[in-house]
Structure formats: structure tokens, C-alpha cells
Amino acid sequence: MTENTESKSHSPRHKRDLTRRKVMIAGVGAVVAAGAGGTLAAGAFADEKKQDTAATGEACYRLTSETTEGPYYIDADKIRQDITEDKEGIPLTLRIKVIDSETCKPLRNAAVDIWHCDALGIYSGYESLSTGGGGGTPPPGAPSGAPSGTPTGEPPSGAPSGGTGGGVHEEPTDDERYLRGTWRTDKQGCVTFKTIFPGWYRGRCVHIHTKVHVSGEWTDSGYEGGNTCHTGQFFFDEESVLASAEVEPYSTSTTERTTLTEDTIYDQSGTTGGLLKLEYNKKNIAKGVQASITVGVDPEATHTGTEDSAQPGASASAS
Template sequence: MRFTSSWKTCLLLLTVPLVLAHPGEHEEHNEQADIQKRMFQESARRGLEKCAKRFDTNGFNTRAEARRRSLYDLHRRHLVLRDTDDVLDKSHLVNDSSITADTSADSLFDTSSTCVLNPEGETGPYYVKGELIRSDIREGQAGVPIIFDAQFVDVDTCEPIEDLYFDIWNCNATGVYSGLVATGNGNTADTSNLNATFLRGIQKTDSDGVVQFNTLFPGHYSGRTTHHHVVAHLNVTVLANNTITGGSVAHIGQLFWDQDLIYDVEATSPYSENTVTITTNADDRVFSDETSGSTSDPVLSYVKLGDDLSDGLLGWITVAVNTSAEYDPNYSFVYTASGGVAESGGGSDDVDTGSSSGSGSGSGSGPSGAGGPN
């Protein structure tokens, strides 16, 4: 069975100051920044309404539906004002037992839709520069497989963004990030994890602004709900070692899953081996920041690919990017030709990025302890 999509969850990014989140750190917004954010949110809402109409007339939706039908089933939505409670109360599961490979497009997409407004994003302390361009980032890690379908559009022109490089990373089933050794990130005695690359990768969008990853459902660690980290790069240079350098960053953010799905996944092995207390979406500061007082719904829509979670999930989201925005994401580690190196810094590219191989020796196994990253 194969599936489709149209203009669905639209994640709009605002040009407000970027927050780099480290454990225990909280930054306050000044009054001017708050006013700027509210003004941009209203402007963005009007822009999204314009884009929704244009997507219907320029064939954008039709192409998206045809593409995602080959993966599974998706549905159409309309812009609505949301707040954190609205997002928490909404199920993002697309579940219709009457849907088959022969179901008409009208039936598949005869449901309402939501555009997503994401006013700011947080990098977290464990962004690793120099990751490899690749679509399958699982590297043999155990967990619930995910087909991650993301689509990027220009919020000003409502057109897909071609040749954008989508950078994604998340922890493994027991709450451990690859590419680093740090307190709160699994077994600090496992120095091989510094050279590991699991669940990190970069992909270039096609002519419809689309990119897909084969990844795994993230686990959890202390103080944070389940999430993926995402960065959008523009105008980069691709190096001979299959990595990127230069260009600009137009978006940094985090994406989430429904809480009931998280509980279901966490009840399975190896997720259940992690005894760290689960932080829910409702109690997660970043989730609240990205949904409160806006039209934001940064939760992936999804469909189950089989009768059991082990069969995997298809998750999708559409991200509307302000291509004139430019952020400078800090990083804690760099993946170099010699392996991982601890080298915190800003967004400069005066480092030896990349590696000639796609394998990392570290497993990064074991549940994370208290004080994990953001």
C-alpha cells in the first residue's frame, strides 16, 4: 500500500532571536522582541492564508499528494489559531481503516488541516557540525523505524525551496546522542561514542522542496520530552567527502510527537530499558515555547505502517521558511576526518568538517542520566 499528501502541517519560522538552550538555562525576551514577534506572527498568518490558496492553484498540493501516496495516507488542513492546549489535545494520527491503495484523492484529503507557526527554535548543546549527506541514518540502532517526510516552502513566494539542506538529529531509544561524550549523555566511559554518527544526517531537497530520512523514533532523557532537532541550510558548498560547508542557516527548531504515541513507544524494548522519568509534552519548556500564544503545531502528523509499532511509522511536516532569516547555531562538537572533536563555537566554518566514511565505532548505548541536553 502507498500513500499521499497535500499542503499539510505548515511550520512557519519567524525572524526572532535564536535561543541556544543548555540544561538549566532560561533567557528572557525583552519587550521589543515580544512586540516584534507578535507583529511577525500576524504578518505570517496572513501570508499563510495567501499560500494556502496558491498551493491549490499552482499544482503544489497535487504533487505533494502524489508523492506521499507512495508512502501512505495524509490529509489536508486549513489555518487555525492554536495554543499549547490545542496542540496537546489534538491527535496527529491519520487512521482510517477504509483507506486502500485504490481510495480516491478526494476521499483521502477530505479532512481539515493545520498550518504551524514556530516563532523560535532552540539548537540545544549537542549540534555536531560536519555530518554526512545521507538518507538512512539508523546505523543498526534498535527502535521503532520512522520514514520522516519534510517539505520546505518559501513563506514569501509560497514556492518550494529546492536545494535546501535539511540537517536532522535526535537521541537513540535509550536517550543517548551520538558524536559526543558528556555528562548526562549515556556512559561517559564510552569514549567511542565521540566518533559515532547514528541518527544524524543531512539531505538536499528536490524540486518540490522535499526530503526524506529513514530514522528511528527518539527516546527520552531527563528534563525533555521526545523530539527531533532540525536545521535548514541554504546556499551551501558540498565537499568531496560528502559533507557541507558555508552558506547560511534559515531555520533552527525542534519537532515533536503525540503524547499517547510516545507512551506506546516507550512501553516497547529498548525504550523501556531507560528508567529516567519521562517528561511529557505538557511539561516540556521547549514544547510550550513553540506552541504558546501562536498558531504553532510543531507535532508531526503520522500514520502507522502496519499493525504493530515494530512495522514503523510515516511522519510528515511542511516547513515554511523565511529565506532571508539567518541564524548562527552554536555547536559543541565537530565530526572531522579524524573523528569527533569537542570544539564549541558559533556558525563559522573554519573547522575541518566531514569524514570520508559514514561509520562510527561507538554504540552510545545505555540510558542517559540526569541533566541531559536540550
């Protein structure tokens, strides 16, 4: 999707106490698991009324900083809900609700992007650059050996001060586009994706990238114009990641894992910082995971994730 910067409004914002560098994120209401063998209730996301009872004002949510886009974003216009393609891994259903951070009303017709690595830490479009590790034959040009630990040394050339790497974008090296997609929010501000539980790679905890675009136009070829009002990341708790690491192909990874508390992008604030609410059979995570979160955005703001945001921590190569 193409951001039409000329169409942005430059009029003074009215009655907004939020800064342009802030959004708010909070967990969606509980998801109910039922049945033997890890089957999740079919109506797990149906009770919108109960979930919305808390969304009556700004006091319901805390603010959290935007995060870096990372080097592996592709504006590919893959308008689809199922982004799995042929990738192996634990089935993951991700439900995102987007609301206006001032009014707490749902944002309809927003375009939501998500993208993440596969079970062995490889990103589509960048297979030769990704720092995943594990079983199987690595893609041509992939790093050899078993990398471990957090990257050290200076950020790559061009990275802004503060170490976010937000201004560094890599051009795609291949035509693969698995585990990437965009979908439109419904009248409740909700969008659901089918994917797999992400793996991990050197220097980062398990995460999913996201962008929210508003004020554009949906066309036959995708989503055009408007502004990117949020760029962020979603995170997984340690219990779920440890459980996933016992399941193939995750269990074949040779990459040392960075934990949630060690990560340099996650701000350690729980659901307010993008920590997903997860439901799965604790005895058999391989059956699948339901993840949910509510993201509050300022639709008048522009957050591309490439600006020099004051985010602690990691270089672009570890985003």
C-alpha cells in the same frame, strides 16, 4: 557544513512582513495506512498536488518561534538519508517539506540536517555526556543511577538569559555519528530520512532537532557556504510515545519521562510548533512509523539556534 557569513546579503529585505525570529511550520497532508500487520501504503507521500492546495498564501500558516540548537549539534557533513546505522528501535521514516514562508513555493537544493538521541536517550558524539537511562551497559563515563524529573537550579555558565541555553555548545567527546545526517531537498522542496523513533532523556520530551541551510553550494565533500535560515525541533504526540514505551529497547529505560505538555521547548501550539503528523498501526507501532511536516522558512534570515532567542524554558543540558 560551514556557514559563510561573509557571503550573506545585507540589503534591505523586500515585502516581507515576517520578523527574522520567526518561521512557520504546518503539518503535511494525510498519510494513508493500509494492509494488515501495520503495512503503510507505498504511495503515502506521493500526492503532492493535494498537499499543496492549502499553500497559497501566508494566511495558510501560523508563525512559531525558532528553537535552541541545543548542546549536541555536530557539523559532520554526513550526507545520507538513512541515519540509523546499527541502532535498535522502531523504524521511522521522516519526510520534511521546506517552503519559502512568503511565497509558499518549495525551496529546492536546501540542505536539511536532522539529529536526535537513540532509544535510550543517548546522543552520538556525546555518549559520556548524555543523560539517557535504561537497560544494557552505559557507555564509559555515563551518569550512574536513574535520573528523574526536570533539571533544577541555574542554567549552566554561559547560557543566555531566558534559559534557552542556545549559546552553549559542547564539543564532541567521541567519534560516533549515528542518528545524524544531512540531505538535499528535491524540486518539490522535500527530503526523506530513514531513522528510528527517538527515546527520551532527563528534562525533555521526545523530539528531533533540525536545521535548514540555503544559498550554499553542493560539492563532492558535502555542502558549503550559505546561511542557516532555520533551527528547530520536531515533536511527537503523547499517544505515540506511550505506545513506543511498550516496545524494547524503549521499555528498558529507567529515566522518568517529560511529557509533551511539560516540555520547556515545545510551545504547545500543535503542528505550528513542530508537532509531527504520524501514521502507524495503533495495535503494533513496532512495525514502523511514518512522520511528516512542512517547514516554512525565510531564506534571507539567519537562525543558528545559538543566538539569545526568546524561547521559554530549558537549560542547555536539557535541550
